[in-house]
Amino acid sequence: MSKSLDTSTSEAEQTVTDVVDGIAATTPDVRRAIADHRGQSNSVNPTGDDQLAADLRADELFERRLLDIDGVATYASEERADVKATDGRLHVAMDPLDGSSNLEPNSGMGTIFGVYSERPPTVGTNLLAAGFVVYGPITSMVVARKGRVHEYIVEDGDKRVVDDDVTVPDDPTVFGFGGGVDSWTEEFESYAEEIRHELKLRYGGAMVADINQVLTYGGVFSYPELESRPEGKLRVQFEGHPMAYIVESAGGRSSDGNRSLLEVDPDALHERTPLYLGNDDLVDRLEASID
Ligand code: AHM
Numbered sequence: 506m507s508k509s510l511d512t513s514t515s516e517a518e519q520t521v522t523d524v525v526d527g528i529a530a531t532t533p534d535v536r537r538a539i540a541d542h543r544g545q546s547n548s549v550n551p552t553g554d555d556q557l558a559a560d561l562r563a564d565e566l567f568e569r570r571l572l573d574i575d576g577v578a579t580y581a582s583e584e585r586a587d588v589k590a591t592d593g594r595l596h597v598a599m600d601p602l603d604g605s606s607n608l609e610p611n612s613g614m615g616t617i618f619g620v621y622s623e624r625p626p627t628v629g630t631n632l633l634a635a636g637f638v639v640y641g642p643i644t645s646m647v648v649a650r651k652g653r654v655h656e657y658i659v660e661d662g663d664k665r666v667v668d669d670d671v672t673v674p675d676d677p678t679v680f681g682f683g684g685g686v687d688s689w690t691e692e693f694e695s696y697a698e699e700i701r702h703e704l705k706l707r708y709g710g711a712m713v714a715d716i717n718q719v720l721t722y723g724g725v726f727s728y729p730e731l732e733s734r735p736e737g738k739l740r741v742q743f744e745g746h747p748m749a750y751i752v753e754s755a756g757g758r759s760s761d762g763n764r765s766l767l768e769v770d771p772d773a774l775h776e777r778t779p780l781y782l783g784n785d786d787l788v789d790r791l792e793a794s795i796d
Pocket residue numbers: 554583600602603604605606683684710711712713728738739
């Protein structure tokens with residue numbers, strides 16, 4: 506059962522460290538799952554996306570590894586309807602295999618995670634740490650914790666620091682917007698038209714890789730509200746909050762169109778949100794254009 510928690514305790518800090526290390530340690534198995542579980546699973550996740558066998562395998566691998574950690578009380582993921590609970594104090598929410606539709610063309614994919622002080626569904630300000638893994642030509646990991654962002658290379662499940670202070674570059678160069686021009690609102694379309702003349706398009710179909718480009722080159726990533734789907738596509742708890750925590754910790758901004766994504770307090774575990782992340786002036790301009 507969940508006990509009351511002083512999240513500043515060294516016990517909580519140790520649990521966050523164990524979660525980050527546990528995720529790094531699981532990445533070789535996830536890479537194998539990407540290679541060996543390429544087919545459909547004939548099931549859909551709670552938000553209605555088709556699940557690949559690799560989505561289910563990655564979910565199972567992380568659930569097993571993370572619930573084994575003493576301080577982890579619950580595991581929630583984009584691929585399962587309910588929160589899985591055990592004894593502990595902190596709560597992990599994940600997108601085990603983000604961008605899995607990139608599996609067929611062998612393009613980038615990743616893992617997104619957040620460590621919360623309260624059981625999901627919960628507000629993003631309850632995050633204690635967040636991060637993502639990119640399964641690209643190499644496996645890399647970005648972790649935000651205590652207002653600082655580190656980037657690691659992960660080899661054989663062990664991580665080594667390559668940047669101990671990741672910050673969104675001041676002079677942005679890239680943008681990536683999901684959803685397709687015909688489904689955007691008029692307001693977003695005019696913002697996108699301006700941005701298109703200022704920055705270079707980099708949209709890969711996996712948020713992890715696209716956000717990593719924003720962290721590397723500066724810019725803006727969005728999966729906006731759509732005419733037919735005002736709530737957008739991506740999920741608050743598993744994708745929006747963790748990415749917002751990372752980008753804000755790196756000196757950028759996040760928004761759902763009106764406020765920081767970290768202030769979004771979902772009523773339901775699998776709630777979706779429009780999202781806008783990147784250099785602060787680009788996100789400020791976006792908010793002004795769609796207001
Ligand atoms: P997933 O978690 O089921 O893989 O879906 C999330 C992905 C994001 O990584 C990406 O930004 C978006 O869906 C791409 O959607 P689209 O294929 O509509 O461009």
